[in-house]
Amino acid sequence: xxxxxxxPSHQVTQMGQEVILRCxxxxxxxxxxxxxQILGQKVEFLVSFYNNEIxxxxxxxxxxxxxxxxxxxxxxxxxxxxxxxxxxMYFCASSDTGKGRTDTQxxxxxxxLTVL
Amino acid sequence: xxxxxxxxxxxxxxxxxxxxMNCTSSSIFNTWLWYxxxxxxxxxxxxxxxxxxxxxxxxRLTAQFGITRKDSFLNISASIPSDVGIYFCAGQSWNxxxxxxxxxxGTRLSVIA
Numbered sequence: 001x002x003x004x005x006x007x008p009s010h011q012v013t014q015m016g017q018e019v020i021l022r023c024x025x026x027x028x029x030x031x032x033x034x035x036x037q038i039l040g041q042k043v044e045f046l047v048s049f050y051n052n053e054i055x056x057x058x059x060x061x062x063x064x065x066x067x068x069x070x071x072x073x074x075x076x077x078x079x080x081x082x083x084x085x086x087x088x089m090y091f092c093a094s095s096d097t098g099k100g101r102t103d104t105q106x107x108x109x110x111x112x113l114t115v116l
Numbered sequence: 117x118x119x120x121x122x123x124x125x126x127x128x129x130x131x132x133x134x135x136x137m138n139c140t141s142s143s144i145f146n147t148w149l150w151y152x153x154x155x156x157x158x159x160x161x162x163x164x165x166x167x168x169x170x171x172x173x174x175x176r177l178t179a180q181f182g183i184t185r186k187d188s189f190l191n192i193s194a195s196i197p198s199d200v201g202i203y204f205c206a207g208q209s210w211n212x213x214x215x216x217x218x219x220x221x222g223t224r225l226s227v228i229a
Contacts, residue, residue, distance in 0.1 A: 004158075033216070035217075042204070042219045042221045042222060043159065043206075043217075043219040045216035045218070048216060056215075056216060091159070104149075104161055107151075108158050109156070109158045110157070112156075
């Protein structure tokens with residue numbers, strides 16, 4: 001069964017450093033998402049992406065964040081200058097057309113980001 | 117922003133017991149979803165509900181979309197050890213798969229063999 005994959009599984013970085021989290025969505029999906037989950041808290045929406053541009057973003061997704069689909073398979077989340085409070089699990093998700101009621105968002109296993 | 121209130125926060129039950137958890141919201145959602153998250157994993161979809169009043173089953177799991185569209189419950193019958201994990205409800209405001217999901221805070225289920 002097709003699945004969303006994410007790398008790395010765990011990333012440790014120093015405060016102020018840039019990190020890039022990578023995702024390979026399900027191959028025929030067209031909508032891509034990033035969510036994050038701070039330890040012990042709920043999953044929160046960051047951004048959705050379609051047709052090479054951002055569809056929607058939350059208040060969390062400030063100027064320090066950017067997303068990119070550099071090729072036909074990868075979808076990346078970049079944090080330009082990490083802060084301690086960026087430490088969280090980051091989940092990538094993808095959905096089919098995004099226009100139908102049954103277009104489920106499928107989640108990857110997550111990248112645990114630790115900012116020291 | 118929209119918020120979902122999920123309860124209970126945690127449950128400890130004996131193997132074989134039935135489990136019930138629910139989510140409520142002050143605003144209407146057009147889609148309700150229930151996900152399960154195992155440690156170190158991403159959320160996995162269990163059940164999706166698209167219509168007010170809809171009752172849907174997936175094996176031992178049953179979920180309902182409340183008539184008011186402001187609540188949903190998930191029941192697990194005859195729990196087994198592999199049911200352990202965190203269960204999240206999630207809502208979408210529109211009947212479109214690309215709308216961001218709003219998640220509840222989760223119910224942590226522990227099953228005692």
